[in-house]
Amino acid sequence: MDLYEYQAREIFQQYGIAVPDAETADTAREARAAAERLGGRVIVKAQVKTGGRGKAGGVKLAADPPAAELTARQILGMDIKGHQVHKVMLARPAAIDAEYYISYVLDRAAGHFLAIASAEGGMDIEEVAATRPQAVARIPVDPRAGVSETTAAEIAAAAGLPPATAPVLHRLWRALTDEDALLVEVNPLVRTTGGDILALDGKVTLDDNARFRQARWGDRAGAHDDPLEAAAAAKGLNYVRLDGEVGIIGNGAGLVMSTLDVVAGCGARPANFLDIGGGASAQVMADALATVLDDPGVRSVLVNVFGGITACDSVADGIVTALDTVRLTKPLVVRLDGNNAARGRAILDARAHPLVQQATTMDAAARRAAVLATDVTAV
Incomplete structure (x- = not known):
C-alpha cells in the first residue's frame, strides 16, 4: 500500500527525521486558514499516490493566505495521471542550498534491500539515473545486518552526500523495518542555507502482508484512490x-x-x-x-x-x-x-x-x- 506524502511525513517525524512545518486541508477555505497559521507564504501540494505532481501543476508556491486559498481551489479536483486530488498539504518553504536523494527499496530478485542515494536530488532524479548512472549509488543491504550508524555513514560517502545526511539514512532504515515497508524514499532531502537537513518530500510503500502488524493503517489498506x-x-x-x-x-x-x-x-x-x-x-x-x-x-x-x-x-x-x-x-x-x-x-x-x-x-x-x-x- 502506498501512503500519501503527509502520511509518509508522519512516519519521518516519528523517527526523528526533520520535516518542514505543514498542515493538510480538504477545502480551499481550510487551506487559507492553514496558510495563516504557517506564516502566510506556503507551498501547496496535491496529495495523490503518483509521481509527477510538480510537472502536472499540482505543486505551487502561494505568497500569502488569499493566494493559498486560490491555489488550493485550482489544485483540488485536479486529475493527475488518473488520480483525483481530494486533499492538499501546505508546507512552510525552505531556503534550499543543496538537494539530495535517498531511498531504500526491496530488490526481490536479489533477496536483499538496496540503498539508493545521489547528491543530485529533485524532480529530475530519473533523468540523472538514466543519463548519468554513475551519479547514483546503489548499495546492497543485508536485511539481517541492517543499517547501523557506521553503515549509514558509508552509504552517504559512497553517494557523495555530506556526513550530516548519515543520521537520516540510519533513521530511514529504522522506519523501513519497523513499519514493514517495501520502499522509503526522500526526494528531495535538502540542506538549507542555515545548514539544516530536511526531508521536503517523501514516499512510503507498506507491505500489505504485514497489515496485521500495522493496525493504524488497517482501515486504509484496502482503499483504491484510482x-x-x-x-x-x-x-x-x-x-x-x-x-x-x-x-x-x-x-x-x-x-x-x-x-x-x-x-x-x-x-x-x-x-x-x-x-x-x-x-x-x-x-x-x-x-x-x-x-x-x-x-x-x-x-x-x-x-x-x-x-x-x-x-x-x-x-x-x-x-x-x-x-x-x-x-x-x-x-x-x-x-x-x-x-x-x-x-x-x-x-x-x-x-x-x-x-x-x-x-x-x-x-x-x-x-x-x-x-x-x-x-x-x-x-
Missing part, C-alpha cells in the same frame, strides 16, 4: 493502472511482468498490469477488456496468454464471447501459446473481428501492440 483500480477490485481483478498507452492482459503475474518489460523494450509504455490468473472465462475476459478500455490513455490492447490448466481454446472462447458484450474501440493483439494454442487461434480467426490481430510470439505481439499504440496510421 477509480479504475477500485472498479477492477470490485470485479475481483488484479489490476494496477500505469502511465502508458498499451493495455496489457495476461495470465500469471510473472508473464504479465515480462510482457510489461517487452512492451517497454519496443518503445511503448504499458498502461496497466492486469493478471486474470488461472481463469479466462467469458465474464473474466469481458471484465478485463472493459477495465482496460475504460482507461482513456490506452491506444492498443495486448492479450498475452500461455495455456496450461486453462487451455488456449477456452481463452479464445472467452475473448469471442466478450467481444459480443464489450464494444471494442481500440486494436487488440492476441498471443496464445501452450495448451490448445492452434485451436484457440482458429477460433479467433473464425470470429474475424476487424480490430483483432494475432501474433505467435510474445516479442511479435508486443512489437505490433507498440506500433498500434504509437503510430495512428498503423491501425
